[in-house]
Amino acid sequence: CDDYVDIDPQYAQDADNYFLSPSDYDKALTGAYDLMQTSYLDMWIGEIASDNSIAGGESVTDSEGLHQIDNMSHGGVNNELRSLFRWMYAGITRVNYIFENKDKLEFDGKTRILAEASFLRGYYYFELVKFFGDVPLVLDKRLSASEISAQPRTPASDVYAQIVKDLQFAADNLGWTTSTKGRITKGAALSLMGKAYLYQNKFAEAAQTLDKVIDEGPYTLSTDFSTLFRVASEGNSETVFDIEYVGIEGGGYGCFVCLEGFAAVGFHSIRGYKGPIYADGNSYNLPTQDLVDEFEPNDPRLATSILDIEAFKAAQLPVKVEYTVGGGGHTGFYNNKYLKRADELGANDNDLTSPVNHRVIRFADVLLMAAEAHNRKATPDDTKALAYLNQVRTRVSVNMPPVNATGGALTQAIYHERRVELAGEGIHFFDLVRTGRAADQIAGFKVGKNEVFPIPQAEIDLAGAGWLQNTGY
């Protein structure tokens, strides 16, 4: 007798009544890609946590969590870490939703979709394991509320095994090139796999995997380092894995989870800026003098990577350049790779939107990872390592003198090269951690504790699965 109230929503689909056509799979895959756009924060924290930069911003209570990470005083209550944890699992769930329904329909091209989805899951889990260590491994299904408390933290090694497995599937089923800019390729999958091996100190496997990318892949180093991070250079020969942004999708301060733009660019930018070339921003993630000092004299990459605002101001005369200093700190330097340019503005609030892509893995990184892997593996191949290293140093437009070293000296040279080549790209903190150098370089870093970030306390409580907090937090 209650037929009157038995109505369905109009023009809307149920999650449990989907995957009825091949295009449904494609759309779900696009949805799974979407969460990659949130990893601007991963990049950002990778810098702030290291000795490369300070948190900056309007005040020390503005995005307080970032300031705590900067000071190594972060704990289980941290908005930014919690966002990261949530976003990566949201991405994983969107992938798992596809795998949960993978047998619902057979069609040509499904393998490609599943391969790209596998990569995405590998990427999201890699970010999680990199930040938090052991994390619950949820695969191929959405969890109901009642299943959550049965999810233990899976040992990091098992998570890595799954990452490698997913990336292998992706690599096996994807081509080196794609006709669609933004789609994942075999090269991206193998490079991320190599990186995952490196993070486990599995150097032989890393070397083997990365060699494949170098030898078989279509990549070459760009011949113009100075424009590498500009919109116009997107998709250049060095691009292995980019997270795509266009300048249209934005967001609001009220809902950071709705943020679809590359917010790092606007947030990094110069506070109260008035002048040519650049545009105004929020002065976050400011490079340190220590990072500047790491560059060898005359390394042209310094100017591309780091903007010295006072030097720039002087160079522009008689054109007047003005800027202000935020209460969150000031170093005189800005992250020039991801800095808002007047000719690269996004729509609406361009602090939150940028057309600039997030370069997650560049071919230079692949070469340096391979160099490190060859140098540090059980039976080192320093010749190869040196060749890779020097390829990066001597690329046209960088032209730094080649290094000649072996063994430990070569290792140090690779570490140095990674820091300067990849400055401002969110990699340094994790490099320091995995190579055991963090305590020496980062003030306040506690060995046995700060290698991983704390699991957000609220997540421990909400899961109700008896997760233990990471040691020391």
Next chain:
Amino acid sequence: QTLIKGQVTDENGQALPGVNVLIKGTSRGAVTDVKGEYTLSDAPADAVLIVSFIGYVSQEISVAGKSVVDAKLVPDVKALEEVVVIGYGTTTVKELTGSVSSVSGSKLSSLNTVRVDQALQGQAAGVQISTASGSPGGALNIRIRGLSTNGDNNPLVLVDGVPYSTDGLNALNPSDIESINVLKDGTAGIYGVRAANGVIIITTKQGKRNSKPSIEFSGYYGSQQTTKKLDLLNAHQYAVLKNEAYAAGGQAPPFANVDLGKGTDWQKEVFQKAPIMNYNLNMNGGSDKSTYSIGGSYMNQEGIVGGDKASYRRYNARINFTTDIAPRLTLQNVLLYTNERRRTLPENGIASVLYNTTNASPATTVRNPDGTYTYLEEFSDIINPLAQMANTFNQTNVNKLVGKEELTYKINENFELSARLGYNYANVSSKTFSPLVYYGSGKAQNTATNPALVPDSITLYSKEVDSVRSNGQWTKVNASYKIPRLNSVTETEQTFFNYNAEAFLNYNKTFSDIHHVKATLGISYFGDQGKSLSGTAYNIPYNSNDFADISAADGTNLLNNTTSYQYRSRLQSYFLRGEYGYKGKYMLSALVRRDASSNFGKNNRFGYFPAVSGAWVLSEEPFFQSDLFQFVKVRASYGVAGNDKIGNFRYRALLGGEGVYPFNNQLVNGVAIGTLGNQDLKWETTHQTNVGIDFSLFNGKLDITTDYYIKKTKDLLFQPDISAIAGAYGAGGSPPWINAGDVKNNGFELLINYNDKIGEDFRFNIGYNLTTIHNEVTALPDGVQFIEGGAFGVGGTRPTRMQVGYPIGYFYGYKTDGVYQTTQEVTERGVTQENAQPGDLRFVDQDKSGDINFSNNSDKTKIGSPIPDMIMGLNLGLNFKGFDVSGTLYVSLGNDILRNYERDQPLANLLAYRLNRWTGPGSTNTDPRLFTSSTQTNRNNVISDYFVEDGSFARIKNVQLGYTLPAAISKKIGATKLRIYVAANNLATFTKYRGYDPDLSAQFDPNNASGSTLSSGIDYGFYPQAKTFMAGLNLNF
């Protein structure tokens, strides 16, 4: 058989027109004319005349052979027989078993408020009205007996039986209202799943049978101004304090010269006097077969900030018509039409006009010498508030039609059948024009990055345009694609429609003069639906609002976009109520409603909501002997009601997620999981116990109503955080709605009315009401220790919590314990406080760990609650000859407010209390030092009780002085009554609160999509209510 004449007067001897004089036992009668006179032909010599008039005690007078029968009516001071509406029926004050607050329409309209709910503030015990925005047309929050949920706390509002949204209450003209009855206790359960937050039943004016047309005109015109301006630093003080702050942080002082005088008073520039006006015309009357009441009104209010840019205009037209279309069959037709127009400025939060006003530098002028607005270049995100107002263009137009057709068939003396169809249709049409505007370099609100307003280019993407072979390999060559960033206009058309079809049978019979039985049996169908279509177009000619329309825009632009949505929900209900009264001494009532709601899945689609109530009139007992008490009644009720106010289809897992990603530089729409589903979702349930005692003393001069209630709400409907691994936190996603958590409200209500007169000419009445609220969260979902809400600072922490054992939405932060005076005190305190310096706030080491932890919550605790302990209303009325004086006072005690309108930017202006800052050992132990540094960390601005203020206040809501011209004079212009008055609203506010207006309530909570409850009491830069002085008149014909 004679002709009988007579005059009816009030107790002052003034003629009373429109009084009914009826021959008892017949349907024959007459109505008094302007002079209060009537004539009855053919009246038996032994007739008894019933003389009745609303608001006066009816009299029965024996003719006893006389030919002139005058009557003097006395006001019905304690209307024990007054009708109380209880839902699908009525009862009398005497027989009422539940807890209902009644306010007459005349009382409400005399307060001269724009909104009906505004007038309710301080008028009814148990009803808390607070303001979400003081801007014209701004919303209010109505809370009946506390906060029951962190979801939707709005009561069900019915206007002549038609559901009305609380937001839409703007549309109602207070002058059209006959009465408001608020069902507060479990007996509201006659409205089942919608009754948990109480029910407000509004009845519009109706004509009377056999009455001559009476025409009433009322109108007022007033001038509004802000109730308060903040005490801000002037330019000299500002320069001195900023220099001090910079120096403290080791930076160069920004002002070489501090002799800047008073500088700019931004508040003086922004606040203005603004007019308000309201005119009403009503006509009432009726024949022996029909009645009519027709009304029309015009009201217009401009804003004290923004004038016409923040304004509200309303036209109302109304007809309430009843007619006997057949013997015993009556048709009632109600039609309420409203046309509204509202314009708004940005309010609340860092983008608002008042926030910019408060924080702008007094050392900067408003305009440049050439007349253009200054850019406030010393700030990154504070813009010139006058430029902001000048460049804000938006308006919303509402056309609303609410009505019902009701047929009542009187089957016989005992049975009456009613069937009605009610409808509520609104078309909401809004338009926002965003011109190209430049507020200064780097301002987030800029739409152009240069003063010449040359459009910027937006880089959409780069695209592969060619391939070049070099070095033996293919190289991709890219070009950037750009479009100019242009001005835009967004137009939105929304349509809302709900209908209800109801039929109910009422039974009413008294057996053997002692058993009074009433019963109601009914069925109700309710449907609600709506849709919206919105579009944005770019490149409006001349950057001018005059051309701001999609039709005038450049149609070839890339970024044109449209969106739409639609929704629907339904409710199907049956209800049954039985009432029994024995000798007017014992009353018992029981009801049950069965509701089925489309908001829930098949597992929990329908529910039963029972209530029982009873009353015992002690004063009717033979043993009750008292000269003091004329009436004593004890009441008790218990009932269960539901709340289904969540979005539609929340039980389903819809694919509402946002999954857009660029491929080939084009945004591609994907599909993603949205809000997670929950097939077991059900309504939240409120169990309420109420006991009350009513007294009437001193021959009806003093009436007292008391109530004590315990209201337990269980299975709260909301979206608490869920574990991240459920995957709910992608864009467009959210946790499932679940039923979890309990909240308890209990409190005491007191209502006292005293009416008396001194001598013949001096009459007065005093009404006092008091409500206490004790609110406590008693349960939360498993694994959830607390739920956070609100926002503090920029990108800062969430300052409110919902947690077991605490009031809902209490403030959570650090407690302070004075200010560090010396370095020695910092080092020898025994508690480490990171970066503390003399002059900094000294935080309490809540967990006794020996240090103040700023990276977790271990030292945070409760630092305040937005819920008042007690609210009170005091209403006074005096009449002396032709003069009348009235006043309404509203008091809220014990509510805290979190100050959150001060921008933590180095050069932001400060409130004058900062003059009392710490300047050296012993200077003060209250306000910390001023400090601005780019390199050192200072914790004075973390969430602490330093930012929590006592928001208690007493406000004179309305005072009025009127004079009614003697009948002899008004008669000369043909009027039966002419009253002129002067009045003031919000004349004075007594509070320690430093902000604009302590009468603020929950506003939109950016961190809590499911409701604003956890944002209560946070002052984000509130638009204050106006103080209004007005003059008006009431003219009756």
